[in-house]
Amino acid sequence: MSREELQFLIKKYRSDRSSFVKTFRGLALFFLLVPGAGGLFMEFYHRLNFPERYQKEDLEDAYFYLTYVLATIVVLLLLGICAVWVYRRGLHQLIKDIKSGYKTIEQTNITRKTNFKGQSFYFYLQSGTKLSIEVSAADYQRYQEGDEINIEYATHSRLYFDYF
Numbered sequence: 001m002s003r004e005e006l007q008f009l010i011k012k013y014r015s016d017r018s019s020f021v022k023t024f025r026g027l028a029l030f031f032l033l034v035p036g037a038g039g040l041f042m043e044f045y046h047r048l049n050f051p052e053r054y055q056k057e058d059l060e061d062a063y064f065y066l067t068y069v070l071a072t073i074v075v076l077l078l079l080g081i082c083a084v085w086v087y088r089r090g091l092h093q094l095i096k097d098i099k100s101g102y103k104t105i106e107q108t109n110i111t112r113k114t115n116f117k118g119q120s121f122y123f124y125l126q127s128g129t130k131l132s133i134e135v136s137a138a139d140y141q142r143y144q145e146g147d148e149i150n151i152e153y154a155t156h157s158r159l160y161f162d163y164f
Contacts, residue, residue: 001103001154005161009154013094020091024083031075039068093157104129104155110147113140127151129158139163 097103112124121140124132130151135143143149152161
């Protein structure tokens with residue numbers, strides 16, 4: 001893997017890590033604060049509108065708080081499982097690519113050529129990893145449908161680098 005490709009992966013990792021942390025921090029706060037605020041609002045509403053029910057302490061209040069705590073733990077556990085799953089699918093794959101320093105070169109065939117208004121040129125490929133790539137105008141003219149080209153991508157995260 002070249003120095004530029006490694007720098008690209010490191011930059012992508014830092015960007016994705018920052019987004020990952022911000023997203024799951026926000027979700028954790030949301031899943032804690034919204035049910036908590038809703039529960040407190042409902043509790044105050046019931047205490048103001050039905051004061052006779054709350055004249056004496058009863059065990060039902062204790063069960064309400066226990067239910068809220070258990071529900072919060074379950075929601076945070078689900079959020080944690082989702083966070084681990086997203087981390088393993090994205091960031092962990094980037095870390096493996098950065099540590100290994102290897103890339104994959106795959107030979108594939110051009111199945112179709114497309115250009116958009118003469119400004120962007122694309123090859124559609126017969127590859128399971130990358131279905132289409134943008135190419136230069138010179139390469140668009142040089143290669144024909146059915147020709148074989150090589151594409152380079154990160155082995156684990158499958159981020160596309162280049163073609164030749």
